[in-house]
Amino acid sequence: METETLRWFQLVADGVTVTEVSEIEAISQPAVSRAMRRLELEVGTPLLRREGRVLRLTHAGSAFKGHVDAVLHHLDDGIAAVQQILDPERGTVTISFQPSFGTWLVPDLVSNFHAEHPQIRLDLRTKSDETMPEVGPRSDVDVELSTLRPPQGPEHPQWRVLTVEPLRLLVGPDHRLSGTDEVALSQVADEPFVMIKPTSLLRRQCEQMCVEAQFEPYVAFVADDLPTLRGYVAAGLGVAIAPALWGGSVAAPVAGLHVLALTDRSATREVGLSWAPQRRMLPAARLFRDYVLDRARAGKLPRPV
Template identity: 55%
Template sequence: MDTEALRWFEMVADGATVTEVAELEMRSQPGISRALDRLEAEVGAELFQRSGRLLTLTPAGAAFHRHVSAALHRLDDGIAAVQQLVSPETGTISVSFQTSLGTWLVPDLIGSFRAQHPGVQFDLRSKADEHVTAVGARSVVDLELSTLQVVAEGVVWRPLVREPIRLLLPQGHRLAGRRSAAIVDVADDAFVTLRHSSLLRTHLDRLCQQAGVKATVALIADDLPTLRGYVASGLGVAIIPARWDAGAIEPSSPRVHYLELTDPEAERIVGLSWNEGRRRLPAAELFREHVLRRARTGRLPRPVPIP
């Protein structure tokens, strides 16, 4: 079928008159009408019924419209994909990321990349369940930033930077004047933590297990700002990723204290993952190389030291 006729059909089906379509497309009104007549002949049913100057869809036209819209969207996606192949300086890169990386790593990587490639757009997706990779076999995501060290067929994981895990205490806590502590030092305290879908919660369980203690969970927060708020209000202690430099939007409060954790595994490795079986368009490949190069040359943000 003539794709122009399909686009004109969609415009009329969405409420435009034949005259408006002709003016917009710079075609003659009889030419648009003949194209729609030919389309009806090809489909084998009347698609429109006339109501004054307007054409409204028949039941057959309404059924046809749903499929035409989907087909044209797919066609436009295909054209966009070809344009990306021709020019890697355009297009959209889909990136999944762990929420806690959204205040420092994601802005640094995208900002530094777009300074060189301003025409590239990003589809950013925060992970709901941090234990599941976003670049599995059926995924449409190009790249993933996470502390999950993926072990799956076809998935490649590369380390980028080590992220220290700190102890977060409320003002007036008995350990607040110290620079460092171990998990065993707060074994009798109530903990504020994230949900089980968070890798930070898993990290707390592992640190406690290694120290031979069991954390008493008082409150569960949905995100890190809420967790900090609970601790600042004196509702418990918590483990939390380090604050980062490079102008990261990382809220702090005079009512909380960060301490170094001396436990052997009080850190996690942030990495980049992708699926080798999924063909990436040039823009996504450029970003992947940019991320790895930035990590290799030591240009990623650094954690803020404990004062």
Template identity: 55%
Template sequence: MESMPYRHGMDTDALRWFQQVADGVTVTEVSELEGVSQPGVSRALRRLETQVGTPLLHRSGRTLRMTRAGSAFKRHVDAVLHQLDDGLAAVNQVVEPDTGTVALAFQVSLGAWLVPDLLGSFRSERPQVQFTLNQVRDEDVATVLAAGRADLVLCTVRSQDRDVHHRRLLDEPLRLAVPAGHALAGRSQVRLTDAAAESFLALPRSASLRLICDELCRSAGFVPTIALECDDLHTLRGLVAAGLGVALLPASGRPPAGAPVERLRYLDLVDVRAFQEIGLLWPAERQLLPAAELFRQHVLDRGRAGRLVPTS
């Protein structure tokens, strides 16, 4: 690639070579890596110093080290080159969207069934698209988008932020989970009021599932007695399986038969409509790169077609 002109006639080759030398790479090594003569690298570094107006490097024995001006300059060089590389990546994705990377965040409970379904179906058509995956708690959903750490978020949180787009994908049923030896375990369906006197196990109050569960119990005419709280669904299932209480849980993505937490039963509820909404979030103020946009359309298309069916 030809050098790209910068302000004051600076070019990316000189900036990148300065960055490498400042990070401890010798001029000889830069020369070998870049396929340029050592005098050519040295001349480029001297031109850069002339353009900046002060020495950026000084020799200490056989090594070049940064001057104070060089240290101050390098922080900005790193930032500029990082932005430039992001820009080149964006251009490359426009030209070849099938080679991009999608940053996907998701709530932990969706990682066992929804995320594999979406990635598998998408990559069967576009195998070269890469993904970076990040599990996120309910309270951190808006943060990962605002900070640019994710292009898209799969979650059960409906954002009220005007800077975030939200689309509903499906409703995931909730069921009453009881230990295998519980008095209700032999039934396939129950009324939630049948569990009014039970000790409930739940997620913290900040979790969207906890808010839904509390509201469902109120709708059924009682306030649940919360015996224990824990931070994740896997632990919650284990606590139910251990006989420490009952819980309202999605049956989706549960472990295979024979796993310890399978010592519980999921019972359908007939007196309340119990579900949690699963949606897709993405930033309103930031245009998605082509690979992320392709995946967004894939997710929405599968949702509209009713192909996102929770496992049970």
């Protein structure tokens, strides 16, 4: 089977007319129709049926289409891999990251990497569910910036710590502790809490910190993101635990918001980079991964305050 014919079949199966295919490919309409008939003879059964002026997939055509998509996807990946080997500076790197990293870590890494490798395209994706890894052997994500440490083992993603981010207690303008430099979490055990949504790893860690401080928090309000959480606390709706790095989660000034250091031993979170060793990483992605790890080892990431 010719690759060109499979691509024409893919177009027709996706709703493109034979006339449109002939125009796109700069070939005559009869030539496209003959190629479809040859393909059906090779497969051994009709793949398309005509409904008025439109071609529809038969049951056999639907079954065949899924495999054609997979074959052409792998073929395109192979061509891209060869192109990246020939010129790794023109590849694409797909990066997944937790939303809270979008204000400090991701801009720092992306801007500095882009300055050294301006032709490499970076596909940035914010995670919707932080509790699930997005790197894996069948994922199209190359690397992931996360606080989620995967289980150890050859079948799991590899993970390297980049930096440790301190967690702080946020209180409102008239809070009794607003003039204090540092506190223990147990000092606010009886107060209402503002928590981040359950799909956040921060939510899990905050709840665990409360367990270690020997109390169950009363969750008065739930915020979808850290800016909203800060706003709720500044409005006096409760206290909250949030990360705080230079230029990071609580750096933007919010009127009435006070940030207090926590003396609890678990008041930090590890920020790491993960990737799937079972998935072949193309040169541009390896270049970005190694750049991030080298930058972390050299102490060039944003520093805690």
